[in-house]
Amino acid sequence: MRQSTLFVKTSKNLPKDEISESARLLLRAGFADKLMAGVYTLLPLGFKVFKKIEQIIREEMESIGGQEIFMPALQPKENWEKTGRWQSLDILFRLSAGESREIALGPTHEEIVTPLAGRFIKSYRDLPFAVFHIQNKFRNEKRAKSGLLRGREFVMKDLYSFHADQADLDGYYEKAKLSYRRIFSRCGLGDCTYLTYASGGSFSKYSHEFQTVSPAGEDLIYLCPKCSVAVNKEIIADVKHSCPQCGQKDLIEEKAIEVGNIFQLGSKFSTAFGLKFSNEQGENRPVLMGCYGIGLQRLLATVIETHHDQKGMIWPAAIAPAAVHLLALNLENEDAKKSAEKLYRDLRTARIEVLFDDRIGLSAAKNSQKPICSACLAGSWPARALWPRASWRSRKDRTIKQTFWRRRI
C-alpha cells in the first residue's frame, strides 16, 4: 500500500475529553477516529490491525471446533424477559420498533443462542458442540472514558458451548483456556496476561478472566509469582488472600485490563429457555453451557497500552498493519526513486505486506544520512536496506538486526 494514497493523516489535535493513552495514540496516528464518547471509527491502518486480530481469534476458535455463525443485534424483548435481564441489566439499550414492539440492542447473545441451539438439540447424540460469532455489541455505559478499552459499541467474539454433562463441559472449558492463551500470545500479550480466578456464580466455584497487567487497567488483581495466575479483587477475600493453586500468601497487587473471560453457565440459561436433551436412558436433562468472550477493540487498545514508548505505538509483528514500513527518502532524486520503487515491487512480489511511504519531500528531513531507502519492520525503526539484504534497528531494544527478505520474513 502506498502511503501517498491513504486519505488519513496523522494529527496533533486530539479531542479534549480523550484521556485514554491508547486512544490518544490511535487517534494521533490516524488509526481511529472518535465519533462520540465510547464510539469510534476504525480507519484504514487501524482496521488492518483489527482484521488481523479477528483472523487470529477465528483460527483459534475453529481449532477448538467452533462453528461460526452471525447472530443479530436486534433482539426481541420476550427473550430478555425470560431471563429477567430486560429489567435488571442497566447497560441495555432498549428501543421501540412501532407502537407495540420493544427491542433490545444486543449487549451479549445468551438470550439468542440458547433458543437457537434448542431447535437442533433433541438427544445426547446432538451434543457436544460449540458456536461462535464476531459481531457488534452495544452497551449503554454511563461513563465511557476509557477510549477503545470500554466502548458503547464494540465488536465481540462470543463462543458458546453445549454439553450433556459436567465432565464434558470441564474438558472443553480447559481447551478453551488454552486457545485463549494462544490468542493473547499471538497478539503479543502472552508475557503480561494472567489467568485470573473470578467469581463463578451458582454453577461453578470460579470463572476465569484473562487480565493484562497495565497502569491503564480498571481492575485490581493479585498475582501469584510462583504459579503465574492471579485472583481478582471481588474474590480475594473469599480465597483468604492466598493463591487458589499453591496457597501462597504473598500476592502482588497489580492494575490490569480484562481482555477476556470464560464462564461456566451451567444450566442457568438452559432452564430459562427450557433447553433439554434426552440422555441414553431416555430421560430429559438440561443442557450445560459455557461462554467465552473477547472484545476486539479492547484487545487492540490493550496491545497499545502495553506496547508503546514516548515516540508512539510499537505493534507486535503478527498484528502490525504491515510487515514492512518502507520509507523512501530523497524521492526528488531519480535514482533514489527507482531504487525505492524496485524494493517496493520486490517486496510485493515476495508477498510481503508493505506500507510504502512514497510521499515526496516528507521524509528526507527526518534523516540526515539520507540513505537511498529504509525499511522498517513491524516494531522496528528504519535502518539502511539493500535488497535482498536489509538491516534494521529493533523498535524495542534498539539492537541492529539483519535479514534476507525471502528467508526470514
Place this chain on the structure above:
Amino acid sequence: MRQSTLFVKTSKNLPKDEISESARLLLRAGFADKLMAGVYTLLPLGFKVFKKIEQIIREEMESIGGQEIFMPALQPKENWEKTGRWQSLDILFRLSAGESREIALGPTHEEIVTPLAGRFIKSYRDLPFAVFHIQNKFRNEKRAKSGLLRGREFVMKDLYSFHADQADLDGYYEKAKLSYRRIFSRCGLGDCTYLTYASGGSFSKYSHEFQTVSPAGEDLIYLCPKCSVAVNKEIIADVKHSCPQCGQKDLIEEKAIEVGNIFQLGSKFSTAFGLKFSNEQGENRPVLMGCYGIGLQRLLATVIETHHDQKGMIWPAAIAPAAVHLLALNLENEDAKKSAEKLYRDLRTARIEVLFDDRIGLSAAKNSQKPICSACLAGSWPARALWPRASWRSRKDRTIKQTFWRRRI
C-alpha cells in the same frame, strides 16, 4: 468440514409468516434462522456463503482504490439534524442513551463519513479518494415480509467517493459501474442483472440501480432488449417510455430486485457539513461525492430467488458453501468408509474445500446403485467419483461432466 459435526439440521417446519421463497429455502436447508420479522441469524453454511460474497465485494472495492474502514452504528442526533433526516427519515431507529442524549441507529452512513472526510481534506491535493465499509445497518421497516431481501437489520457495503470536480466524479462513477458488474457476475447474477436508470436527485440527471429480474422482485423495470439496460418505474414517464440510450419504445416490463445502487450525491452532504477544499487558485469549493451501496443478505437471497428448482437451492460455484459436496454412501461397509475417508483427505490436501457427508446410514437409501462414494460439485448432483478422476451430473442441465480434481477445480 464433516457434516456429522454440524450442529444445524435441515428442517421441514417453517415459521408460518415466512412467505419469501428464498427465505423458505434458506431456513429449510439450515442456512439461516429467523429471530423475528426482518431479523435473521446466518448459520454455518449460510455464513460461509455470506463471507464469500463479502470477499468478492471487498476485492472489487479494493480494485477501484477503495480504502476499507469501519464506521459505527451508534450515531449522534446532531449529525442527523444537520441534514434534516432526524425528522424526515421514517425508517430511522432513534434511541435514548441517558437523560439528555439521543442517538440514531445507522440506516446509512453519509452523516458520518462526510464530517470524517472533512478532517483530512484541506486542498485539491487531498482529492480524490474513496472509502468503503461493510457494516450492519438498521431500518425500521414497517412491513418486513420479504425474508432476507428486506431486513430490519442487514449488512451493507457502502462506498463513498470524494472529488474536486464533476469530470473526476463522472470518471470514478463509471469505474464503480464496472466493478458492480463484476461483483454481480462473480456472484452468478451477471445474466439477469441490468443497469437501470433511476431518478438522479438534484445533482445529476440519473442515478443507477442494478436490478435482477425475478418474480420475487418488489420493483418494476422496463428492459430495452437492444441495449440490455432498463428504466425503473419512477422515471419511466419522464423518459417517455423509451430507452434512454437508443430511444427504442418497445420496452419489456419485468419484476426485479434492486441488488445495488450507485448515486452521485454532488454537494448535497458536503454543503450540509461544510465539506470544502481549496482549489489550485486557492478558492474554497464544495467537495463532490458519490455513494455506492450493496446489501449483502439481499444479494445472497437474490441468488437463491434466481438459482433454485423444486429440489432446492443451486449455488453458483464462486459462492457455494464448499466446492465439493462429498456424499459417502454405505458407510457401514469398512471398504466404503476407507475409500470415502481417503477421498476426503485427498481433496483437503489438494486444498479443495469439501463438505463431507459422513453421517452413517443416512444417505445409503437415497441411491440404489450404492457407489462407493459420490462427489457433488457446487451446483451439481452427485455421480460416481473415482479419485483422481470424478464425474458428476450438472445440477442445472443434468449433463454428465468429468474432471481431474487438481487440474480443473
